[in-house]
Amino acid sequence: MEVKPLARSRTDHYQRLFTCFESILDGSNAVFSVVDEIAIDQQPKLHNYEKLYQYRKRPTLDMARLHNCSNFKKGKIKLARLVADLGGQVSLREIYSWIALGYLMFNIDSESLTMATEVEFHVS
Numbered sequence: 001m002e003v004k005p006l007a008r009s010r011t012d013h014y015q016r017l018f019t020c021f022e023s024i025l026d027g028s029n030a031v032f033s034v035v036d037e038i039a040i041d042q043q044p045k046l047h048n049y050e051k052l053y054q055y056r057k058r059p060t061l062d063m064a065r066l067h068n069c070s071n072f073k074k075g076k077i078k079l080a081r082l083v084a085d086l087g088g089q090v091s092l093r094e095i096y097s098w099i100a101l102g103y104l105m106f107n108i109d110s111e112s113l114t115m116a117t118e119v120e121f122h123v124s
Contacts, residue, residue, distance in 0.1 A: 006036035029124050031102065044112040051113055056100035060093050066103055070121035079106075080115035 002021075008014060021032045040046055069090060073082060083092060098104040099119065106119045 001032070002034045003040060004034060004036060006038060009034050009036055029103075029122075042109075045109050048108045048113050052096065052100040055093065055096040059097035059101055060091065061097050061101070062094070065090060065094075066098060067123060070103070070123040073121060076118040076120045078115070079113075079117050079119050082119060083115070 002009075002018070004014060009018075018032070018034055025032050040049065069086060073085065077085075079095070083095065086095075095104065098121075099106065099113070103121065103123050104119045105122050106113065106117050111117055
């Protein structure tokens with residue numbers, strides 16, 4: 001994810017750069033997106049970004065455990081239920097890292113992240 005002012009992100013330089021990023025990630029499980037001041041200043045999205053930033057910046061991530069958990073839980077599940085079902089095998093910090101990195105998804109644009117939030121694994 002890249003955060004840039006709208007006017008700056010529309011320049012030819014950044015458009016070429018963003019196209020390169022997208023092509024590098026093509027075929028991977030990662031998605032590149034650009035967020036501008038108009039999009040980021042909306043609630044609850046801004047609150048969610050602020051909450052998850054620390055987990056993206058310094059993630060706690062065990063890929064084997066992530067794959068095991070994603071195979072264990074299919075479909076949408078409330079975050080509180082997922083935490084309870086994992087029975088202390090995975091810390092809440094690691095689960096938030098999964099969310100921040102896009103392996104565990106929720107509607108970041110329209111819902112504040114709480115323990116009642118429905119999440120779903122997106123791991124390949």
